[in-house]
Amino acid sequence: MTGSYDLVVIGAGSGGVRAARMAATYGARVAIIEEFRVGGTCVIRGCVPKKLYVYASRFNELFDVAASFGWQVDASFDWPTLVANKEKEITRLEHAYTANLEKPGVEIIKDRAVVTGPNSVHLVGQDRDLDARYILVATGGHPYIPPIPGAELAITSNEAFDLPALPHSILIEGGGYIAVEFATIFAGLGVNTTIVYRGDCILRSFDDDMRRGLEAGLIDRGIKLIYQTTIKSLTRAGDDISATFSDGVTAPYGAVMFATGRAANTGGLGLEAAGVKLHSNGAVMVDAFSQSSVPSIYAVGDVTGRAALTPVAIREGWYFAETVFNNNPLAVDHSQIPTAVFSEPEIGVIGLTEGEAATHGDIDVYLARFRPMMNTLSSRTERMILKLITEKDGGKVLGCHILGPGAAEMIQLVAIPMGMGASKADFDRAMALHPSAAEELVTFKAPSYTYRDGKKIGG
Template identity: 80%
Template sequence: MTFDYDLVVIGAGSGGVRAARMAATYGAKVAIVEEFRVGGTCVIRGCVPKKLYVYASRFKDQFDIAESFGWQVDASFDWPTLVAAKEKEISRLEHAYASNLEKPGVEIIRDRAEVTGPNGVRLVRGGRDLTARRLLIATGARPFIPEIPGAEFGISSNEAFDLPALPRSILIEGGGYIAVEFATIFAGLGVDTSIVYRGDCVLRGFDEDMRRGLEAGLTERGIRLIYQTTIASLAKPGDDVLATFSDGVTAPFGAVMFATGRRPNVDGLGLETAGVKMGPDGTIVVDQYSQTSVSSIYAVGDVTGRAQLTPVAIREGWYFAETVFNDNPLAVDHSLIPTAVFSEPEIGTIGLTETEAATHGDIDVYVARFRPMQNSLSDRTERMVLKLITEQDGGKVLGVHILGPGAAEMIQLVAIAVGMGADKADFDRTIALHPSAAEELVTFKAPSYIYRNGHKV
């Protein structure tokens, strides 16, 4: 049987773009279908604009401590300037992504695609049918909006980047990394910011010292934390959005943002037509090589629910192309992924949390807490935290967790050592770089405390 293409990719985000480009490099005839903008969530309305806005918000902290270093600062902020600069940058990146696809011969089709069978795709707007030897679903995920009365008066992270003006105040529902990152952004830009979360502390699943350290940092920046509560309904009787909480309290806010998780973009894709097996949460079920229950259909990235991180999607797209189009079967290891939270203070983490590690056997825990040097001339009291978790008696490093300036950059490099199976002696052999915060990781002399037989000693 002949096909129009060797591969049709649905979704031009990070995973889909990498897969399409690599497959074309290996000689495949490839088309990629995208209904919005090339680059996907990360480039257009995720990681990249978020990090740019985080940078913008951090100037406030820098201005606050500048006087202690002899600077006199008189600064003001202009929201439209930031939005315009962001748009210019993501447009540049979108062009670069498209160019990188076109160079090896990938055809970019700007339309919505629906799967019509194991080898078929229909272009909704163009009314055209395509056939391909293999299909790759890389449609990512979208923000989840709770089904509550007045939900339409709230926004998600998608809309937050392009608000016509900064609100006087904002309420953010959620306790994950998107919630705390946007709280950092809005508070840093001068918006009266509150977080409402159903749990008892932000960042569920992270190491407890990181959670509590971030909690203190958010509070120090004036962010209100409302725990064990949710938004029951929203209304808009005037300019403000009126939020009614699950405890019956009501309060007005300039804007309300939902950061309540993300759901896979599978609605209307037609996957059921092809017989693709789906998980109970709407994710596409795949094997270690990203193959679905239908042998000709694959899926990578957030839509599979394995790890909703851009570098993971890129690696999955790359390994898909290697496996299918270069006869080089490769499976992504999802067990050890470095993660950063671009909040303020920042968090970088890899490996097991203290709680998780303690269930695996006897462990040693090393903790350092100190004021970052950049704050030493000011009256800021915020503490930086670095934690190293090892098997007992200085064995294999099981986890590293960092809270404070530069945490993300540090954890990326630490991840190399942890991924190679380094033990405490390997860290100890490394000569410290002074003065730096990271030197604490290689100068621990004795555990701060230990766990033996499941008990903290």
């Protein structure tokens, strides 16, 4: 084929694949360039394998609870089996993504791309150039590694899925999604796990009840939390890695993992030379329609620094194709994005936190804490937490926050009425489904406490 296209997509992750496939469906001649594997971070070394490992880590706790239901369980765990089965699944998904691209006629090019102008892309490996009416940058992000001595001794989420063996202990630096999720995984699989975080509590941007509830849950599962501290250096200590902390303490661990955030994959892409403006953190500046400062160059997904979530990237890729190739301008609404933390306990949230909502006007807060029914026959005392935040006097629902089993599944459904602007009265009209945890969201009779003129009353 010749090197002239309607669209050249750089990066075959979730956003790029959706944009390429839909543009081709609308009749565009499309090429997608990927130097690693089709599927991107989410499919290959992100959400999909992470969720599979979370499932694996939860069996240990289920076995403990099983005894209270009359089951006697004698189980053992084999790490290589999990790794191998994970690889089979992501390979299957990679093939499915590839087939979905090829069906509408997208050309897949395995190479590294460099943008050389508003309408040109250079293939480094093949040493040839492509011409394109439009270029879409969908290169995602990569784990940020702190510039400290010995940083090369640590792993990131990229390597964690394929370790040759589980370490006897692990130190994870970070306090966000990735840190707490991998802490859950490793601890659930029997690894002595420690989190070190520079802040005073994990999950900085989340509602305080979710943060403290998860904190208690992690501690209950034997995970050690070290706050207001960072790793200053790493050195090899026999088979272990010795970590020196900012408070001067040094301790050995079987492995050290950085979960200190992610950065946009824009290095070496040639974007600035092509006239594309970048944020100070390297992310591509785009408008509401994902268009960069160069009219023919667009960007979607994590590389834009907007919301680093797979469904957001997919929606941005879809709307890009609608806007550019279907004469149907669409802009993604980033204001109502449900999100989940697949920790143990699990968290699902959408909308404003209590602290945020209290600055917007008078609000009512409905709060329920109770033992999940699964635990009532056992000695486990951990509580679920469900919180609904509304405008005063049964007004619009502003936020919903859930901690406990099934939180992610519940919050996805809550996102539907919230997206429709539902009020507390709308929730009240829904009939409760009993016995379920979710019924608490539609059976709140009175606020647990309120905020009036910015001041908390009751609670």
